[in-house]
Amino acid sequence: MKKLMQLFTAVALVTITNANAGWFDGDDKATEAKQDNKVYTLTLAETWPSNFPVFGDATKKFAQLAHDMSGGRLAIRIDSKNKHKSALGIFDFVKSGQYDLGHSASYYWKGKDANTLYFTTMPFGMTASEQHAWFAYGGGQELMDKVYAKHGMKSIIGGNTGNQMGGWFKKEINTVEDLQGLKMRIPGFAGDVMAKVGAKPTNIPAGELYTALDRGTIDALEWVGPSLDLRMGFHKVAPYYYTGWHEPATELQFLINLKKLNSLPKDLQDILTNAMELAAYDMYAHSEYASAKNWATMKKDYPNIQVKTFPKPVFDALKQANTELLEERAKSDPVAKEIIDSQQAYLAKARAWTAISDQSYLNALGN
Amino acid sequence: MKKLMQLFTAVALVTITNANAGWFDGDDKATEAKQDNKVYTLTLAETWPSNFPVFGDATKKFAQLAHDMSGGRLAIRIDSKNKHKSALGIFDFVKSGQYDLGHSASYYWKGKDANTLYFTTMPFGMTASEQHAWFAYGGGQELMDKVYAKHGMKSIIGGNTGNQMGGWFKKEINTVEDLQGLKMRIPGFAGDVMAKVGAKPTNIPAGELYTALDRGTIDALEWVGPSLDLRMGFHKVAPYYYTGWHEPATELQFLINLKKLNSLPKDLQDILTNAMELAAYDMYAHSEYASAKNWATMKKDYPNIQVKTFPKPVFDALKQANTELLEERAKSDPVAKEIIDSQQAYLAKARAWTAISDQSYLNALGN
Known part of the structure; x- marks a missing residue:
């Protein structure tokens, strides 16, 4: 049906174009625009x-x-x-x-x-x-x-x-075990994926994030990327900047x-x-x-910021969790x-x- | 000066926005639009x-x-x-x-x-x-x-x-020597770069490209990428599809x-x-x-299409040629x-x- 609709749209566009033979004419809409003074x-x-x-x-x-x-x-x-x-x-x-x-x-x-x-x-x-x-x-x-x-x-x-960064971490993530119980600000569906592999997603108001990360109330957080992270100052209190996977x-x-x-x-x-x-x-x-x-x-x-990427086994575990969550959703609703x-x-x-x-x-x- | 102009634009935008305090008001332009019936x-x-x-x-x-x-x-x-x-x-x-x-x-x-x-x-x-x-x-x-x-x-x-493909080649390119005398349709500045490393850029009208490639009049050509290459049929007569460098x-x-x-x-x-x-x-x-x-x-x-990338020494030679040509241009004109x-x-x-x-x-x- 979707394909049919796309086809229809494509055909309609071509038809309009041919009917106008290369012209996009002024038509009665011009009149309409003129009449509307509001x-x-x-x-x-x-x-x-x-x-x-x-x-x-x-x-x-x-x-x-x-x-x-x-x-x-x-x-x-x-x-x-x-x-x-x-x-x-x-x-x-x-x-x-x-x-x-x-x-x-x-x-x-x-x-x-x-x-x-x-x-x-x-x-x-x-x-x-x-x-x-x-x-x-x-x-x-x-x-x-x-x-x-x-x-x-x-x-x-x-x-x-753009591609969002995976976030600011106080400690390196080398294995799936390192994610167990990890307190991380990561909201939404990506948070569900993180929870499924054993992390503890938490939600904290934006204004309290810096202090929470600084004091160790949370172990990690994701925000956006350099475009909006710079002003938040997270790079001053967490040394590892992980590359993204959750919001590409x-x-x-x-x-x-x-x-x-x-x-x-x-x-x-x-x-x-x-x-x-x-x-x-x-x-x-x-x-x-x-x-x-x-x-x-x-x-x-801050030349000491260390850019890191999760190792493959961590990615594989997150991908698997993501696939399973999507399969559940696909099954529940056409x-x-x-x-x-x-x-x-x-x-x-x-x-x-x-x-x-x-x-x-x-x-x-x-x- | 450019920076100054950008700064001015940024400041101007902010000023306009603040002056309107979040409003983008109807103003005298509305009158202008109404008066114009043409x-x-x-x-x-x-x-x-x-x-x-x-x-x-x-x-x-x-x-x-x-x-x-x-x-x-x-x-x-x-x-x-x-x-x-x-x-x-x-x-x-x-x-x-x-x-x-x-x-x-x-x-x-x-x-x-x-x-x-x-x-x-x-x-x-x-x-x-x-x-x-x-x-x-x-x-x-x-x-x-x-x-x-x-x-x-x-x-x-x-x-x-999008990123243009490097083109269709009849033979593999493994060394800079393989580019010597290579007859390739590659127009413009990228053709100048190719010539500088020893290739022979040629220009051939679009309608004759397929036959020229098929008969070996040329050894290679670049066109665009799959979006426009498919209809040209080059994949039927040249087995190697090289990834791009010349028009990213x-x-x-x-x-x-x-x-x-x-x-x-x-x-x-x-x-x-x-x-x-x-x-x-x-x-x-x-x-x-x-x-x-x-x-x-x-x-x-055509499952036998082979996607190839120039080896690093070939890239390095092309990059060097490109840098030199740009330096010449920069020197000649402020x-x-x-x-x-x-x-x-x-x-x-x-x-x-x-x-x-x-x-x-x-x-x-x-x-």
């Missing part, structure tokens, strides 16, 4: 505190794009967590229409709808460029539409953090209340959704830039199975291509 | 033949986005090579105003302005995600603006092919005649440039999807030096980050 004010609630770097820049970029491309007919008011006081209230805010738009991450809603889990990133899953291709051409957006339509919402990619391509999300979206003139609907997509791609570039810059700073100021199957089928093809392109190139240059 | 018809000349996959889809996507977001006030007519008959005439078409817009690749114009070379991809240079970050946040767009403003044009990213992130370009751009209402200017950028990011996703899909097909239908320095400084930081993120992740999974 300024539409939309409200957006974001999970992040005010002036949060990179993530908060993405919502500002989106609002600016929407404003500029609509000639001021779209005015977006952004409320940060400091204003609405509920970082994880975004799903309900937008579903109920209390806010028109949201900016957050899909995997935060797995308690409300288990199938929202799959649209952020998955342990051992796709890299950012693989996942962008899956969203745009591999059926990902259609599956996300299916999950969110039930809640009267549309979700659109909201910006990628964390994609944030924009949420739109569908009733609100459909009430807008067609051109403003298109500006809104495309401004979101562009802000999302731009945020990935921003994240990569900030990580490159901040990693250089960290290495210079939509979950459809999404997991789509991701895994695409990942297999994409990774074979990545192996002979970017990966081979990077390895040949001997970094 | 349909603006713009012409675009592209290097590619009609219905060329992926590249041609990107211009159609751009035109559709511009049409939809403007409510039909922007009508883009796309002329392919079949119509305008001059694949490499795009620069002059847009500079002279014969066409308003173009879609091509910046490195085609190095004979007209040597400094256009650097905005497509460079041998041993940045990957696509590294380069997108450089364009958007590392000063790349500003440098491209500087080069193109002299010609009365603006260039905007036009879609990435080929970014196409949109060109805009600046006088034309500035004559448009401000909201349509913003729609135009942002639709280009979004179509560009989308084409990268499309390329990666098409390569993943086509590579799976190739491997299934703007060339400014661009090369910017790319190399950013690449050093970006690659250190890629090494501990995507590269480490891919290698740990043992592909």
Whole structure:
């Protein structure tokens, strides 16, 4: 069915193009735009505190794009967590229409709808460029539409953090035994994977993380990567920086209340959704830039940071736990199975291509 | 100066944001949009033949986005090579105003302005995600603006092919000696690098490449990657598929005649440039999807394709030649030096980050 829909979309696009014989004509929509003199004010609630770097820049970029491309007919008011006081209230805010738009991450809603889990990133899953291709051409957006339509919402990619680092550790991890009882701040599904191999995932508010790690209340934590880790200062109190496995391509999300979206003139609907997509791609570039810059700073100021990668037996145990948890989810829900199957089928093809392109190139240059 | 300009932009953005206190208000631009009832018809000349996959889809996507977001006030007519008959005439078409817009690749114009070379991809240079970050946040767009403003044009990213494969070879390359006198279709700067180590780069029209390779008129050729190589059929006549080094992130370009751009209402200017950028990011996703899909097909239908990577001494010789050619260019022109320095400084930081993120992740999974 998904394939059929994709085929239909492809055929439809070709047909439109041929009908226009290379022209994308002015048509009655121009009239529509002219007739609409209103300024539409939309409200957006974001999970992040005010002036949060990179993530908060993405919502500002989106609002600016929407404003500029609509000639001021779209005015977006952004409320940060400091204003609405509920970082994880975004799903309900937008579903109920209390806010028109949201900016957050899909995997935060797995308690409300288990199938929202799959649209952020998955342990051992796709890299950012693989996942962008899956969203745009591999059926990902259609599956996300299916999950969110039930809640009267549309979700659109909201910006990628890039490959997240595995986190800051006080001690080296050399065997699976070293993970037993390890107290680590690692939330969500990746935390479930860690728990399955014997670690003790804990959740601690962001503001208390540094002290908890410094005092040994926790043994390890993951946050994001150099783009956002630098300001947290974890590198001052934990010597080992482990490479990632649990969030290889964390994609944030924009949420739109569908009733609100459909009430807008067609051109403003298109500006809104495309401004979101562009802000999302731009945020990935921003994240990569900030990580490159901040990693250089960290290495210079703290040359003793030791970058480590889990040894293969540790990876194998985590992969096995991840596979078993996904199998349980696929068995329990046909939509979950459809999404997991789509991701895994695409990942297999994409990774074979990545192996002979970017990966081979990077390895040949001997970094 | 570049740094100062970036700082100014950053400060300006923050100031605007604070002044609006989280609001992106409707302002007098709304009035401007309302007053403008005209349909603006713009012409675009592209290097590619009609219905060329992926590249041609990107211009159609751009035109559709511009049409939809403007409510039909922007009508883009796309002329392919079949119509305008001059694949490499795009620069002059847009500079002279014969066409308003173009879609091509910046490195085609190095004979007209040597400094256009650097905005497509460079041998041993940045990957696509590294380069997108450089364009958007590392000063790349500003440098491209500087080069193109002299010609009365603006260039905007036009879609990435992903890491290009090193090409199809009839014989294995095991030593630098194997490259001596090797007749290879490899155009542009990468061809200069190949010539410097002893190969014989030749240029042959696309339509004659298959026969030339089949009959041994040439020993090797590079085209793009599975996304576009599959339809060319080279895998049927050459057994070795070498991984890439010469075009790690080929970014196409949109060109805009600046006088034309500035004559448009401000909201349509913003729609135009942002639709280009979004179509560009989308084409990268499309390329990666098409390569993943086509590579799976190739491997299934022709299981004997042998993927090879040049041995380290061959890479070292090519890298050395590349470095020398770049040093010559940097010495001969201060703007060339400014661009090369910017790319190399950013690449050093970006690659250190890629090494501990995507590269480490891919290698740990043992592909």
